[in-house]
Amino acid sequence: MNNYIKFIMSISAISLLLIGFSSYSSSEGEKTYQEFCATCHGDKLQGGLSKSLADGVWQFGSSDTEIINNIKTGIAQNGMPSFKDILNESEIKDLVSFIRDEEKKYHKPQFEVISTINSFDYNVNVELVTDQVTEPWAIDFISPAKALVTEKPGNLRIIENGKLVEEKVEGLPKVLYEGQGGLLDVAVDPEYNKNGWIYLSFSHEIDGKGMTKLIRGKLNGNKWINEETLWAADEKFYIDTRHHFGSRIVFDNKGYLYFSIGDRGKRENAQDLTLPNGKIHRIFKDGRIPEDNPFFTSDENFYKTIYAYGNRNPQGLAFNPETGELWESEHGQKGGDELNIIKSGNNYGWDKITYGRNYDGTVSTEKVKMPGMEIPILFWRPSIAVCGIDFYKGDLFPNWKNHLIVGALKFEEVRLLDIEDNRVIHQETIIEKSGRVRDVCSAPDGSIYIVTNQPDKILRLTPQK
Ligand code: HEC
The missing domain is CATH 1.10.760.10 (Cytochrome c-like domain)
Known part of the structure; x- marks a missing residue:
């Protein structure tokens, strides 16, 4: 009882x-x-x-x-x-x-699983976020639920709660959509929650000539507003070529913005400090030029935003979360794709030194090193056509923390690079033959987003439960 x-x-x-x-x-x-x-x-x-x-x-x-x-x-x-x-x-x-x-x-967005991969560490679902995009170039996230995607022909698209918003963003500037030119990178301000800024790089045209340009603006619904030009070259630097525009945009945690411009097809220009092409540039987020930039005072003719030079066509930039250093990938010639750590004032050698060969197989320079020039951390031979890179920062794939995700256009691959003490100690190809990989992104929800061309898709990688 x-x-x-x-x-x-x-x-x-x-x-x-x-x-x-x-x-x-x-x-x-x-x-x-x-x-x-x-x-x-x-x-x-x-x-x-x-x-x-x-x-x-x-x-x-x-x-x-x-x-x-x-x-x-x-x-x-x-x-x-x-x-x-x-x-x-x-x-x-x-x-x-x-x-x-x-x-x-709240229902987490559900995506169709289109294939699975068995990597060394994980069985991975490859999910289709959308195939309704046209020549997507870059992706960045505003929040776990909202991403922005650039389309090379000149459109900015919004993906919200896993769905591509049908209306395109209105009011963007006209881009030079020809050859490798078009709307290129998108980057969301690290303090977006406070200031709402979104940064874009694109190929800009003046009288038939082109050059990379950098702007920022804000989104009001699907309207692009408050646009500001952050970086634009003087008209005399615009040229006829339609290739090697770069470009990527990244931020460090000290308020600096870094972006890349390719050599614009003028290989010798990459060594010329009076020209903006073939360089990594550094400015403040509002476009002001930091006075401690390496060539700010050395010569009045030097381009003051230059941070590093001798870069052929850099289309990957990412900060290493462990060391705070800026990593860069660039398209080399045949057999000369590079991975570099970018430091203030350094010369990365193009076109004086390279591991690459001309596309017709002839040798442009025998030299792979010279005093005062940096050799890459890694070069790829054959060239994989290395494009977007990002360090994995999420929690869904703990074994991949701080690994470098690398996208390749020609090889249509995504690789994972295990980096210790600034050395690449292992490379694993996790995705093969799923289209030319333009951009990769460690998403805020811990998944990995992949932007591909031919076929044009946004894919998402998550571990199988
Ligand atoms: C002035 C703007 C502002 C207001 C008002 C505000 N918050 Fe926040 N809150 C933030 C910001 C900014 C963060 C940091 C996360 C982020 O970057 O969005 C945050 C974070 C949080 C978090 C932590 C989220 C996480 O991911 O762990 C919680 C919980 C939260 N807020 C609850 C509230 C509640 C409840 C209220 C109302 C009583 C409130 N907040 C009002 C701006 C605000």
Whole structure:
């Protein structure tokens, strides 16, 4: 009998506890949410000035206790205010119960699995995000749920919650879509949540001549607004060729923006410090030129934005999260594709030294090294036509953390490079023959996005459960 009473008592204690927990009111929470949180996190918790609170992705802790703490103390360095003096304990718990209800309603986008790969570490699903894009060139993410894709003919597309938005972004400048020219890279400001800036590089035309140009702007729905020119060469640097425009755009965590321009088909120009082509450039995010750029003061004719030179056609740039160093990939000639670490003032040798040969097989220079010039960390022979690169930063493939993801156009491959102490100690080809790989991206949700041409697709890699 005694035991039976104990049993009944514990049952009622548990149900009391349960009632106790569920007594926080999601509907009260919703009111508080709309009043205090919606301006930044979106009226449907979808994100906006800051990230979505309903997508199941928690950067700062996913337990109720952690979320409650984050609301109380705020996350000052990221611009999340503290609410401990504004909301009381039970108001905050109502809020969390509302956020949890919304999180349950959120459906993670489902993608069609089009193939699987067995890599050394993982069995991987290759998912189709979309094949409704035209010559996609680059991808970058605004939030886990929202990505931007450039199309070389001149369009910027939005992928939202896994779906390609049908309307193209309106109001972009006209690009020179010819040869290798067109709309090229897109990069989202690392402080996008605060400032909304999006950066684009493209081939720009003046009177039939072309040159790479860099702009930034903001998105209002699908309208491109507040455009600013960040970097444009003087007209005299525009030339007739339609190849080797570069380009990639990346940011470090000190407020600098780096971008690349190829030699524009004038190989000897890469060594000429008075010309912008065949270089890696560094500017501030608003276009100002840092006075400590390596050639800022050395000679008044030197191009002041140059950060490094002697680069043939760099189409991959990425910061190594472990060392903070800038890694670069560039198309070489036949057999001379390079992987470099870019440092201020360095000369990467093109066209004085190279491991490549002319396309007709003849030798352009026997030299692979010369004093004052850098040899690559790695070169590919035969050339894989190395394009976009990115370091893997996510959690879905823990064994791939900080590996360099490398896309190849000609070889239609994605490779993973294991890098230790700035040496490539292993290369694994994880994707073969799935189209010319233009860009690769370690996505905020931990998956890997791949941009291919012929066929034009956006693919997504996730581990099989
Ligand atoms: C002024 C803008 C602003 C307001 C208002 C605001 N937040 Fe935030 N919040 C942020 C930013 C910025 C972050 C950092 C994450 C990011 O980069 O988006 C953040 C992060 C968070 C996180 C952590 C998310 C994670 O991924 O771990 C939680 C939880 C959160 N906010 C809840 C709230 C709640 C609840 C309210 C309303 C009481 C609120 N926030 C109001 C800007 C805001």
